[in-house]
Amino acid sequence: MASLGSIRRDFAPWNDPNAKPYIRFENVTKRFGDFTAVNDLSLSIFEREFFALLGASGCGKSTLLRMLAGFEEPTSGRILLDGQDLRGIPPYRRPVNMMFQSYALFPHMSVEKNIAFGLKQEGMPKADIEKRVAEMLKLVKLEPFAKRKPHQLSGGQRQRVALARSVAKRPKVLLLDEPLGALDKKLREETQFELMDLQQNLGLTFLVVTHDQEEAMTMADRIAILDKGEVMQVATPTEVYEAPTSRFVANFVGNVNMFEGKVAASDATTARITGASGAQIVIDNAGEAAAGADVAFAIRPEKIKVSSKRPAEAVNALEGEVYDIAYLGDMTVYHVKLDDGQVVRASMLNAARIMDDPLTWNDRAWISFRPDAGIVLAR
Structure with a gap:
């Protein structure tokens, strides 16, 4: 059976009409003076879901997180957690914990004392604290570093200490505000998978705020893409990438x-789109767009092939000139300037060390793609 990309895991309560959301933002608006940070936003998040709020700076994602944590109150609307309205409940009485990008570790305390701090504040018996701290150290693989101070740790180790301290109190929901922003690229990639494994092992609900698309796509079960305080699309990473619902989402992700x-024409099996230059693109279907409608055909670079000759079997083929080339090791990115002036980006996997059809700058080239390779967007 055909599907959009690979299946992540057998967990999709949002597809169950009887499933009740664990976190619910209901028509939430938040204003700071004349500025509206969140605008009449509604959003459902389910128990044990790894959910990501993705957007550019100023889109309202951190404000949503702070309202759920209790650091801000909505101007209007409701926020519910497990059916309880959180309005008026102070942060320290909410069953959530927040992990900040800065980690906010106590520099004069050892790793184990940092992890134990919140448990001591709650008055947990000493023996229970020691047992819980030991569990947390084992969970984040920091047992040999228990006596060290934060300045004696690497960035990745400090991040894990902050994570252990955040989950030590067993919150119902863990809020992560740009949790990996301070790490270098390689360590960030490694930590993404560690966070996913940790969330699975603990069975907690994770809500992460990030502006990093790759981070959200890697870790989250679902992603909410925000712009100017509004939700543009909520979907799985595969759906967001392969089936965006608007030009904004298609442009924002990847x-x-x-x-x-x-x-130009549309029936049950195929449709045709005619561009301003007269070039025609044949596609599988135009969705709900009727004949004559203004649309955009969105196609990802990896779905496009580049060759020196027109492929004989190609339904869609457009001619141009190689404008730029970037060799990235695992793939080569071509910018091809079509004869109508549009520059098209195509990325081809370097599956072999030697290329059969090498192209260089200023070469004439053809781009080609299948009728089912892209999606029609009406907005």
């Missing part, structure tokens, strides 16, 4: 080529 035009 790289994309947009062919603007009109639906």
Whole structure:
């Protein structure tokens, strides 16, 4: 059976009409003076879900997190956690914990004392604290570093201490605000998978705020893409990438080529889009767009092939000139300037060490793609 990309795991309560959301934002608005940070936003998050709020700076994602944590109150609307309205409940009485990008570790305390701090504040018996701290150290693989101070640790180790301290109190929900922003690229990639494994092992609900698309795509079960305080799309990483619902989402997540035009004809099996230059693109279907509608055909760079000759079997083929080339090791990125002036980005996997059809700058080239390779966007 055909599907959009690979299946992540057998967990999709959002597809169950009888499943009740664990966290619910209901028509939430938050204003700071004349500025509206969150605008009449509604959103459902389910128990044990790894959920990501993704967007550019100023889109409202951190404000949502702070309202759930209790550091801000909504101007209007409700926030519910496990059916309870959180309005008026102070942060320290909410069953949530927040981990900040700065980690906020106590520099004069050892690793184990940092982890134990919140448990002591709650008055947990000493023996229970020692047992819980030992569990947390084992969980984040920091047992040999228990007596060290934060300045004696690497960035990744400090991040794990902050994480252990955040989950030591067993909150119902863990809020993570740009949790990996301070790490270098390689360590960030490693830690993403560690966070996913940790969330699975603990069975907690994780809500992460990030501006890093790759981070959200790697870790989250679902992603909410925000812009100017509003939700643009909520979907799984695969759906967000392969089936965006608007030009904004398609442009925001990953790289994309947009062919603007009109639906020239459409039936049950195929449709045609005619661009301003007269070039035609044949696609599987135009969705709900009727003939004559202004649309964009969005296609990802890896779905496009580049060759020196027109492929004989290609339904869609457009000619141009190689404008730029970037060799990235695992793939080569081509910028091809079509004869109508549009520059198209195509990325081809370097599956072999030697290329059969090498192209260089200023070469004439053809781009080609399948009718089912992209998606029609009406907004």
